[in-house]
Amino acid sequence: MRLLVTGGCGFIGTNFIRQVLKTHPDWEVVNLDALTYAGNRENLADFEADHRYRLIVGRVEDPTAVAEAMKGATAVIHFAAESHVDRSIVNAAPFILTNVVGTQVLLDASRAANPMPRFVHVSTDEVYGTLGETGLFTEETPLAPRSPYAAAKAAADVLCRAYHETYRLPVCVVRPSNNYGPYQFPEKLIPLAITNLLEGRKVPIYGQGQNVRDWVHVEDNCRAIELVLKQGRPGSVYNIGGRCPKRNIEVVRTLLNLLAKTEEWIEFVPDRPGHDFRYALDNSRIEKELGWYPAIDFQEGLRRTIEWYQSHPDWWRPLKQRLERESRGFWTT
Numbered sequence: 001m002r003l004l005v006t007g008g009c010g011f012i013g014t015n016f017i018r019q020v021l022k023t024h025p026d027w028e029v030v031n032l033d034a035l036t037y038a039g040n041r042e043n044l045a046d047f048e049a050d051h052r053y054r055l056i057v058g059r060v061e062d063p064t065a066v067a068e069a070m071k072g073a074t075a076v077i078h079f080a081a082e083s084h085v086d087r088s089i090v091n092a093a094p095f096i097l098t099n100v101v102g103t104q105v106l107l108d109a110s111r112a113a114n115p116m117p118r119f120v121h122v123s124t125d126e127v128y129g130t131l132g133e134t135g136l137f138t139e140e141t142p143l144a145p146r147s148p149y150a151a152a153k154a155a156a157d158v159l160c161r162a163y164h165e166t167y168r169l170p171v172c173v174v175r176p177s178n179n180y181g182p183y184q185f186p187e188k189l190i191p192l193a194i195t196n197l198l199e200g201r202k203v204p205i206y207g208q209g210q211n212v213r214d215w216v217h218v219e220d221n222c223r224a225i226e227l228v229l230k231q232g233r234p235g236s237v238y239n240i241g242g243r244c245p246k247r248n249i250e251v252v253r254t255l256l257n258l259l260a261k262t263e264e265w266i267e268f269v270p271d272r273p274g275h276d277f278r279y280a281l282d283n284s285r286i287e288k289e290l291g292w293y294p295a296i297d298f299q300e301g302l303r304r305t306i307e308w309y310q311s312h313p314d315w316w317r318p319l320k321q322r323l324e325r326e327s328r329g330f331w332t333t
Contacts, residue, residue, distance in 0.1 A: 004073040007080030009039035011184040032069040034059045060102030075118040092148035099152035119171040126150040130276035139237040170234035177241040181218035182308040207271040209249030212278035216242030217296040241281030
């Protein structure tokens with residue numbers, strides 16, 4: 001197997017590449033990454049001397065870079081995306097360029113290859129919009145994105161469907177729930193909370209922290225993506241949920257407990273525009289067809305995640321310092 005992985009220096013891409021190179025000695029990986037603020041070359045530095053791994057610095061919306069990276073690929077795993085909702089609210093343009101145009105460029109390059117590679121597009125549960133207090137999103141739920149980020153991902157999803165229907169490109173779409181684990185950029189809820197507490201700072205939470213997210217450990221998600229790569233039905237969509245719905249305030253309270261902190265370390269901040277209330281996924285399809293189930297308990301996964309950030313301050317401190325210098329202000333959940 002020769003994989004083209006886009007966005008492999010980001011959070012989920014890094015974990016996926018580390019997993020497949022450790023478990024498949026006969027697989028090769030070409031990593032196409034633009035090394036934006038959320039892409040860190042150091043995440044995979046220990047593999048740079050490995051003949052099975054090659055990094056190409058380039059953007060997915062650049063046909064020349066994509067053509068170079070696509071040479072000899074038997075499969076494409078498309079992680080590359082602008083992914084932070086707050087940033088998309090401030091400026092949607094980069095999200096359209098990377099998430100929509102970039103996906104189209106990759107699909108065209110895959111269609112032109114002979115044979116066409118298997119293609120797994122990594123989407124998000126946010127394309128479904130929001131739920132009330134009950135119910136689950138299935139793969140048949142109509143798309144109803146409520147942020148520019150989610151709208152850009154939904155557009156990429158339907159492009160993938162169109163390329164399968166029109167050109168018979170063997171593409172699958174996966175829609176994971178909220179991931180957590182090592183190497184996650186510290187602007188997202190769990191790494192932001194952990195690193196703030198390690199630095200003696202309060203944890204900001206939107207509103208009253210009542211928004212609900214379904215959490216899945218990144219290692220479980222990567223196992224699911226690999227299964228879809230190998231066994232998924234072309235043209236299908238697969239939800240990847242952790243069966244672990246938690247209110248944001250519950251997540252932070254669990255982290256406080258694990259770090260022996262009290263609730264005085266919580267700071268409630270004004271809610272963001274269009275904040276989806278609740279996500280929850282029905283995993284029935286991937287469970288029945290591929291036999292995948294989440295394996296890592298949330299409490300244990302959080303404990304392991306805390307330990308990783310405690311032992312890697314040289315990884316996350318420069319990232320937070322850079323964000324502060326840039327005065328981005330993305331220090332919320």
